[in-house]
Amino acid sequence: MGKKEKRSRIIAFALGMIIFVILIFPLYWMVVTALKTQVEIFQIPTPLWPADLTLDAFKAQISASSDTLRGFKNSAIIAVGATAISTLLSIPAAYGLARFRFGMKKALILFFLITQMLPSTLVLTSLYIMFSKVKLLNTYWAPILADATLGIPFSIIILRTYFLSIPKELDEAANIDGCGYWKSFFLIMLPIAKPGVIVAAVFSFVYAWGDLIYGITFITDPTKRPITSSIYNYVQQYQTLWNSTMAFGIIAISPVVLIFIFMQKYIVSGLTNGAVKA
Amino acid sequence: MGFLFALPAAIYMLVFIGYPMIQNIILSFKNVDVYTFAQPANQKFVGLQNYIELFVSGNSILTKAIINTLVFTVGSIFFQFIIGFALALLFNKKFPGCSFFRGVTMISWLLPVTVAGLLFKFMFASSGGIINQFLVALHILDKPMDWLLQPKSAMVAIIVANIWIGIPFNMMLLITGLTTIPSDVYESCNLDGANKVQTLFWVTIPMIKPAIMSVLTLGFVYTFKVFDLVWVMTKGGPINSTELVSTYAYRLSFEEFQFSKGAAAANVLFLILLVVGIFYIKLINEEEEIM
Numbered sequence: 118m119g120k121k122e123k124r125s126r127i128i129a130f131a132l133g134m135i136i137f138v139i140l141i142f143p144l145y146w147m148v149v150t151a152l153k154t155q156v157e158i159f160q161i162p163t164p165l166w167p168a169d170l171t172l173d174a175f176k177a178q179i180s181a182s183s184d185t186l187r188g189f190k191n192s193a194i195i196a197v198g199a200t201a202i203s204t205l206l207s208i209p210a211a212y213g214l215a216r217f218r219f220g221m222k223k224a225l226i227l228f229f230l231i232t233q234m235l236p237s238t239l240v241l242t243s244l245y246i247m248f249s250k251v252k253l254l255n256t257y258w259a260p261i262l263a264d265a266t267l268g269i270p271f272s273i274i275i276l277r278t279y280f281l282s283i284p285k286e287l288d289e290a291a292n293i294d295g296c297g298y299w300k301s302f303f304l305i306m307l308p309i310a311k312p313g314v315i316v317a318a319v320f321s322f323v324y325a326w327g328d329l330i331y332g333i334t335f336i337t338d339p340t341k342r343p344i345t346s347s348i349y350n351y352v353q354q355y356q357t358l359w360n361s362t363m364a365f366g367i368i369a370i371s372p373v374v375l376i377f378i379f380m381q382k383y384i385v386s387g388l389t390n391g392a393v394k395a
Numbered sequence: 396m397g398f399l400f401a402l403p404a405a406i407y408m409l410v411f412i413g414y415p416m417i418q419n420i421i422l423s424f425k426n427v428d429v430y431t432f433a434q435p436a437n438q439k440f441v442g443l444q445n446y447i448e449l450f451v452s453g454n455s456i457l458t459k460a461i462i463n464t465l466v467f468t469v470g471s472i473f474f475q476f477i478i479g480f481a482l483a484l485l486f487n488k489k490f491p492g493c494s495f496f497r498g499v500t501m502i503s504w505l506l507p508v509t510v511a512g513l514l515f516k517f518m519f520a521s522s523g524g525i526i527n528q529f530l531v532a533l534h535i536l537d538k539p540m541d542w543l544l545q546p547k548s549a550m551v552a553i554i555v556a557n558i559w560i561g562i563p564f565n566m567m568l569l570i571t572g573l574t575t576i577p578s579d580v581y582e583s584c585n586l587d588g589a590n591k592v593q594t595l596f597w598v599t600i601p602m603i604k605p606a607i608m609s610v611l612t613l614g615f616v617y618t619f620k621v622f623d624l625v626w627v628m629t630k631g632g633p634i635n636s637t638e639l640v641s642t643y644a645y646r647l648s649f650e651e652f653q654f655s656k657g658a659a660a661a662n663v664l665f666l667i668l669l670v671v672g673i674f675y676i677k678l679i680n681e682e683e684e685i686m
Contacts, residue, residue, distance in 0.1 A: 143515070
């Protein structure tokens, strides 16, 4: 390695470090604030690390009477439900759109691409009226059914690129061996496309977990609110109780952070495949 | 056969997206509000009246919301793209810790936007907010200011928050674009005596043009429909200065219960996105035959 190259790597490292610190600072600040007392939060200058480290804010949020755990449970039910619907419908659809030729194929792919770009506000009012007619408001079903629409188009696009990357000879061989469409789908395609299925499920979950608009609109019963809607309502009520709000926020983001830590590779590949290749 | 595989998902999306979209168009030509909501007999078609009232009324909030949305979108994308591009160039180099730094900065994109919005609301707060303290310490500000309570600075604050959320998306897509450039291209540039700036503008940018166009159009679509971030940070205030088309449509429908007007505002948002969406789809069709 030349001297010049070595120096440029050191500069790149230093720059990378600085950028990392700036970009990650808001998250650091969330954690530090959650560990501070209210007094320290409003001190000027506010300490960058709490002198008076306390877990009180977390304890208050986790206590049985708080909305936090209930919101967490509600969000878990809603996000798992939406992920299940989205993944179960997307796998066969992506397979069909990758492996077969048929008349409306192009139109269908376009349809899914377009639905991915639609704003939730566009369907919100009509969905509200629809769900109120069939008495689904204030049940988990309303956000589950609506949140699944966020995951389906993305999942289909991602999974289709996975199925496309599997060599056609594999199905042909399976067909010759007497496997029908269904058998070759379950025994050959699905196991190979497993990483794609994981990416699709992860994104469907993250979308559903992060949803606010469907949650605040379809569920007004405080006991059934998802966690994004509970924290939103919590802040309206306790305006400047920032340590508690940040503790609440950390609990609300924890599943996403865990998913991120364990599935980072999948997430990066999903993001780039889904957006660029379509 | 392939059609049958795709059918369940297609039906699902038609029921929960397609049908509501059509209903939304019909609703926007009616007079459904808090009074007529429960009385279908009194609901009638009023033609373009909702649209006309939204645009023509003396102080049209919708016009203001469209302008705000454009400012918000262009402001966000401009900085997200430049910062994202710079980071992509940096992280495309191999240096110790590179993949760790790159990986961890991704997380801002995955966080529930509601929480990110609250976090920035706190950082921009006039008392206890760290941003004010930094700016005062650096003598950029004399005293802490109410970022979210003044029209111009509130817009700056929501744009800054949105830039933070969007940087990883821009960075990742551009890195993917950069990895498609074979390294011998750069070697021959070096031999030809091109300097770094020349290489960037004459080689790198033209070669990743498809990735750049994807990032910009998708970024536009995603930013133009942002709702939660703004609803959490400013709720469209103060005095509609951060009102976006999406928050205005929501306010009309679910705070003022003027369902038909809300539907009309949402349709305006849809029409603008449709134009950009068609552009994007044409783009990827040109880029690779999607069949």
